[in-house]
Amino acid sequence: MYRFCLLMIIVLSGLLTVPVFASQAQRRTPVVTAVEKAGPAVVNIRTEQIVERHRSPFFGFGGSLFDEFFRGFAAPRSYTTQALGSGVLIDGSGLILTNAHVINRASRIFVALQGRTKEIEAKLVGKDERLDLALVRIPRQGRKAYPFLPLGTSDDLMVGETVIAIGNPLGLGSSITTGVVSGPLRALTLSEDFMAVFIQTDALINPGNSGGPLINLDGKLIGISTAIAKQAQGIGFSIPVDIIRRVLEDLKKYGRVRRxxxxxxxxxxxxxxxxxxxxxxxxxxxxxxxxxxxxxxxxxxxxxxxxxxxxxxxxxxxxxxxxxxxxxxxxxxxxxxxxxxxxxxxxxxxFPTGYALQYASQTFGFTVEERKGRLLVADLVNDGPADRVGMRHGDLVVEVAGEKVKNLDDYVRVMKEQFGRLPVQFLVVRGNQGYYIDLP
The missing domain is CATH 2.30.42.10 (PDZ domain)
Structure with missing residues (x-):
């Protein structure tokens, strides 16, 4: 009798345990498995930016005219602002992929790994604002390699395929959203003459998740999330990993993407x-x-x-x-x-350097020369675009398309960036007067 009761207890306990194991197996979905695989490689990124502001002695009275007039009389006041984003480790040595807008104008970059409270200061390796991509690196901590997510592929994505967007916006752990691919490679026009190619999903991407990975159910990196279309509610966009792969070596080697x-x-x-x-x-x-x-x-x-x-x-x-x-x-x-x-x-x-200068001369009607760390107008094409708007020999060229140019290398780089994009705005200084000029 005793043996029979003991046998019944064992059998009944087994029957009660089976549903528990079955329930756990059902809960361990492909999404759970993929997140477990990719999650440790997702990091929080915190940036500090030093901002300087001039304050007039009239505390704003008189508007911007007084502020500008007294700018040279009061020392600027500086303060530090902070911003948060996400990133993903792509190799065991500490190389992290994120968005360029996450680290733009940062004076210092800090990274927090999953499950760790202590931040590690990172160094910028390279960035490209047009593609909204950046690489930063953290130093090795001992001999152990960092957990990382290898690059997958994005050119075989299927409409309706399940994808997962992971971020670490607060450094407290993963922020995870799931969705499906609605456009494997969607050309999105962001302005009249600016278009980029993205993966479109309905996986929500919050601003703090920018720079985090988009993964498939195999736990492979297929894109980098970017918050670019704030007006597009319920739609997420990610930079395809195949585009990233094409420019990654340039970011590592040159710190920028060669055009x-x-x-x-x-x-x-x-x-x-x-x-x-x-x-x-x-x-x-x-x-x-x-x-x-x-x-x-x-x-x-x-x-x-x-x-x-x-x-x-x-x-x-x-x-x-x-x-x-x-x-x-x-x-x-x-x-x-x-x-x-x-x-x-x-x-x-x-892009040939010589042709960049030739293109600029033919298109805008003037050449430049570098002299004592400044960029000056050298020659003007008679009745060319620059001549017609009143530019003169010796004018100082300070900015092109919103970017400061201090030497010939800067000028060539910007001309390569602006090739074919017309008109281009120049900031030209003559004496103590500055002028914005659109050419041609």
Missing amino acids: SFLGVIPGRTGDRFAAARGYGGVLVTEIVPGSPADKAGLELADVILSLDNVPVETPGELLNILSSYAPGNRLEMTYLRGTKEHRQEIELTA
């Missing part, structure tokens, strides 16, 4: 062209001799329809897609010649 060169001056086809054919495109108005476009056989008046299967409608869209490819990358271009569509593979090259 690739196709060798065409793009123009608009006009509404009539698009209406007649049902689609737009970018008109080839000039081809640089010896450039990739020239070697591929492009001709004047050809119409570029797409790059790597991403349609292009405006010159700005064409140039922004090119900016996501480092020199040496190959891509497929679709273009129209007459009524016949052609496909051609093209290998992009680095």
Whole structure:
């Protein structure tokens, strides 16, 4: 009898335990497994920025005119502001991928790892504001490698596929949202002449989650979350990992993304062209001799329809897609010649420094020279764009397209960035007067 009772107790306890194990197995969904795999590589990023403000002795009375007049009489007051974001470790040595806007203008960058309260100060490795990508590095802590998330792939994403956005906005642990892919590679126009390619999902991305990873159910990195469309409620956008892979080595080696060169001056086809054919495109108005476009056989008046299967409608869209490819990358271009569509593979090259200066001279009608750490107008093309607006020999060029230029290297770099993007704004100083001029 005793043995029988003992046997019954064992059997009943087993029956009661089975549902518990079954319940745990059901709860361990693919999402749980993926987060367990990727979570330790997600970090919190805190930045400090020193801001200086001038304060007039009239405490704001008289408006900005008085403030500007007394700017030189009162010492600026400085204070520190802070911002939070997320990032993801992509190798065991401490290399972290995040958004450029998370660390922009930061004087110091601090990283908090999962499960640790002590912050580690990080150093900026490289960034690209146009792609909204940045690399920072934290030093090794002993011999043990950091947990990291290797790069996956984003070109095989399926509409409806489950994805997970992970962030660490407060340094207290993971912030996780799930959703599905609604657009594997969506070309999003952010302004009239600025377009970028993103993964579109319905996984919500809060501002503090910017820079965190977007992963698939295998726990692989497929994108970096970015909060760019605040007006788009219920929609999340992520930078595809295949774009990141194309420019990662440039960020590591040069601290920036070198601009690739196709060798065409793009123009608009006009509404009539698009209406007649049902689609737009970018008109080839000039081809640089010896450039990739020239070697591929492009001709004047050809119409570029797409790059790597991403349609292009405006010159700005064409140039922004090119900016996501480092020199040496190959891509497929679709273009129209007459009524016949052609496909051609093209290998992009680095932007030639000599051509950047030549392009600037031809487009804006003046040349520059560096003298004693300043950039001066050297020669003017008679009746050219600069001459017509009153620029003179010896004028000081201080800014181009909102970026300060102190030497010829700065000028060349900005010209490569602004290639084909017209008009371009210049800040020119003559004596103690400054002028903003749009050229051409």
